[in-house]
Structures are given as C-alpha cells and as structure tokens.
Amino acid sequence: MEKNLNIGIVGTGAIGRTHIERINRKLQGAKVTACADANLDFCRSVAEKYGLKVYENGEDMIADDKINAVIVTTLDAFHEEYVLAAIKAGKFVFCEKPLAPEAQACRRIAEAEIAARRQLVQVGFMRRYDPGYRQLKALIESGEYGSPLMLHCAHRNPDAPGFTTDMPVENSMIHEIDVLRWLIGENYISAEVVFPKTTKYAQGALKDPQIMYLTTESGIRIDVESFVNCRYGYDIKCEVVCEEGSLNLPEPANAMVRSKASRMTPICRDWSERFIEAYNVEFQEWINSCRAGVVNGPSAWDGYLGQVAAKAASKARDTQTRIAIKTEPTPDFYKK
Numbered sequence: 001m002e003k004n005l006n007i008g009i010v011g012t013g014a015i016g017r018t019h020i021e022r023i024n025r026k027l028q029g030a031k032v033t034a035c036a037d038a039n040l041d042f043c044r045s046v047a048e049k050y051g052l053k054v055y056e057n058g059e060d061m062i063a064d065d066k067i068n069a070v071i072v073t074t075l076d077a078f079h080e081e082y083v084l085a086a087i088k089a090g091k092f093v094f095c096e097k098p099l100a101p102e103a104q105a106c107r108r109i110a111e112a113e114i115a116a117r118r119q120l121v122q123v124g125f126m127r128r129y130d131p132g133y134r135q136l137k138a139l140i141e142s143g144e145y146g147s148p149l150m151l152h153c154a155h156r157n158p159d160a161p162g163f164t165t166d167m168p169v170e171n172s173m174i175h176e177i178d179v180l181r182w183l184i185g186e187n188y189i190s191a192e193v194v195f196p197k198t199t200k201y202a203q204g205a206l207k208d209p210q211i212m213y214l215t216t217e218s219g220i221r222i223d224v225e226s227f228v229n230c231r232y233g234y235d236i237k238c239e240v241v242c243e244e245g246s247l248n249l250p251e252p253a254n255a256m257v258r259s260k261a262s263r264m265t266p267i268c269r270d271w272s273e274r275f276i277e278a279y280n281v282e283f284q285e286w287i288n289s290c291r292a293g294v295v296n297g298p299s300a301w302d303g304y305l306g307q308v309a310a311k312a313a314s315k316a317r318d319t320q321t322r323i324a325i326k327t328e329p330t331p332d333f334y335k336k
C-alpha cells in the first residue's frame with residue numbers, strides 16, 4: 001500500500017481551512033503537514049491549530065521533498081504561479097476553481113503539464129462529486145428518458161457582501177458551466193446574459209439577479225439564474241428536461257420539523273454546508289488517485305474550457321449580445 005501523502009497547502013483562508021479540517025480529521029490516506037499564505041500571522045495561527053509547518057513562501061514549500069502533493073486555495077489571481085511551481089516540482093496539485101482567471105493562463109498550465117508528460121493537475125469543480133449530480137448523470141446516460149432538450153438551473157446565495165456585477169458569472173456560475181458540460185457531455189457554442197429587475201438588496205451598482213443562457217453543440221438550451229441576495233438561503237436547482245421525462249437535482253436530506261401547526265425543512269446557508277459530501281468525496285478520491293499515481297478528476301483542460309465559456313458569458317453580459325464560445329481542439333493528452 002502506498003505511503004500516506006504529506007500535503008502542503010497554499011492559502012489558509014476560508015476554504016483552505018475547511019479542506020485542512022476535512023483531510024486531517026475525516027479523510028484517509030493523507031495529512032496536510034505544511035502551509036503557506038501571504039498573511040503570515042494568520043497562517044501561523046492555522047498552523048498552530050493543526051500542527052503544521054509554516055513556510056514563508058509557497059514555492060519553497062512546494063519544492064520541499066517532504067511534500068508529496070499540493071493544494072492551492074489562494075485568491076484566484078495567484079493560482080497559476082503555484083500550480084506551475086507544482087508541475088515544475090513534479091507534484092500532484094489540487095487547485096480550487098477557477099484554475100486561473102484568464103483562459104490563456106489555463107492554456108499555459110495545460111501546456112506545462114503536457115511538457116511534463118504527466119497529468120498532475122485537478123481543478124476544484126466539486127459538484128461532479130455531489131451524489132445528486134451523479135444521480136442526474138446516471139439517469140441521463142441510462143437513455144430511459146430520451147435526450148436532454150433544456151436545463152433550468154438556479155444558483156442562489158442568501159447574500160454576497162462585496163459582490164460586483166462581474167462576479168456572478170465567473171465566481172459563482174462557473175460551477176454550473178463546468179458541471180452542466182460534464183452532466184450532458186457536450187461543449188457550449190454560445191452564451192447570453194440578461195438582467196431581470198434588480199433586487200433592492202443589491203449593494204451599490206450590482207445587478208442581481210442575472211440569468212445566463214447557454215446553447216450546446218446539439219442545440220440544448222440552458223438557463224442558469226444567479227441570485228446572490230435571495231435572502232432565504234443557499235439554494236441550488238437543476239432540472240434536466242428530456243424527451244420523455246424531467247430529471248431534478250435532489251434537495252439535501254434535511255429533517256422536516258412539524259411544530260406550532262406548521263412544517264419546516266431547513267435550507268442550507270452556504271456552499272460548505274450544501275456540498276459537504278461533494279467536497280469529502282472529491283478529496284478522498286483525489287487522495288486515493290494521487291497515492292495510486294494517476295489523477296482523473298477535472299483536468300487543467302476542463303479548467304481552460306470552463307474559463308473560455310465564462311469569459312464569453314462575461315462579454316455577453318457586458319455587451320448585451322449573444323457571444324460565440326470558441327475553444328481550441330482538445331489535445332490528445334487530455335482525451336480520456
């Protein structure tokens with residue numbers, strides 16, 4: 001049996017700490033043993049809590065022979081440098097979404113991986129590991145309900161302090177962009193974004209809600225509502241309308257409470273709660289695959305395809321026109 005992984009994490013912020021907690025206190029086969037972060041003081045406090053070694057910079061940690069695998073949970077703008085450092089060091093690297101804010105940066109990472117002749121990168125598109133989305137994929141692939149024709153989706157947050165109009169597509173709906181392409185097995189050919197009436201709860205100039213329309217190669221029409229100030233909870237919906245049936249993403253199994261002549265079923269408050277099982281499955285499978293020497297989760301090319309679509313949707317939003325989504329042919333290196 002392969003030895004346990006010693007993982008180094010760059011980025012001890014909100015989601016970085018949830019990943020340390022799940023790997024070191026719940027999952028098997030690996031431990032986060034080291035960390036680095038631009039905010040060194042806070043990084044030290046996290047290291048003290050979990051007994052980690054602190055590195056003053058991420059590159060030194062990544063290069064250390066004692067580190068077998070890397071997790072990147074910094075702000076988006078710094079993903080590329082650390083992912084490239086991990087590839088250069090020949091180490092498996094899990095990078096939270098997005099792989100990088102610009103599609104060309106994702107291409108640079110893919111080219112570095114191809115040059116290294118080893119697939120080392122996995123991108124944190126955790127919805128592919130959610131049991132509900134996996135059920136939907138199995139139902140579609142069964143063929144029992146005919147072909148998908150339309151998808152109706154919603155991605156709602158109770159609130160989103162500091163959100164600006166450019167964020168719903170590239171920070172939030174990037175999840176739908178990836179998971180829906182995985183779900184139906186088709187690439188996108190165009191994007192549009194429209195603005196319904198803005199809620200009074202939108203801060204500053206934020207336009208909220210927004211609706212993104214995607215069209216796939218075979219003509220499937222997808223609408224994704226992003227409503228980041230819905231007030232009532234964190235609510236994710238996905239309906240796949242097929243020729244002979246409608247397939248719906250299951251709600252999390254929260255107990256219904258009957259009290260005072262009423263019924264109440266709690267709704268999740270954020271993604272860490274709604275997708276807790278997806279994150280755990282995602283990381284256990286990543287750990288297992290790293291120990292086996294072959295990673296097979298969302299690749300750097302998936303990261304590139306997602307970013308190209310997201311940038312097209314952003315341009316559609318800013319120009320209020322339909323924008324074509326054009327990607328480079330998939331390199332043989334990434335063909336399953």
Ligand SMILES: NC(=O)C1=CN([C@@H]2O[C@H](COP(=O)(O)OP(=O)(O)OC[C@H]3O[C@@H](n4cnc5c(N)ncnc54)[C@H](O)[C@@H]3O)[C@@H](O)[C@H]2O)C=CC1
Binds near residue numbers: 124125
């Ligand atoms: N998969 C998912 O559902 C989610 C993914 N994310 C992604 O995770 C990443 C982190 O998000 P949060 O934890 O919410 O942000 P955060 O702001 O809480 O943490 C980011 C951390 O990065 C550190 N940092 C910034 N620049 C750095 C640099 N140059 N070198 C090293 N460290 C640096 C900051 O000091 C901070 O500790 C983002 O890319 C975000 O898109 C975030 C939330 C959910």
Ligand SMILES: O=C1[C@H](O)[C@H](O)[C@@H](O)[C@H](O)[C@H]1O
Binds near residue numbers: 171
């Ligand atoms: O990555 C995420 C989370 O997973 C949520 O789904 C989004 O609403 C959030 O904006 C984003 O940071």
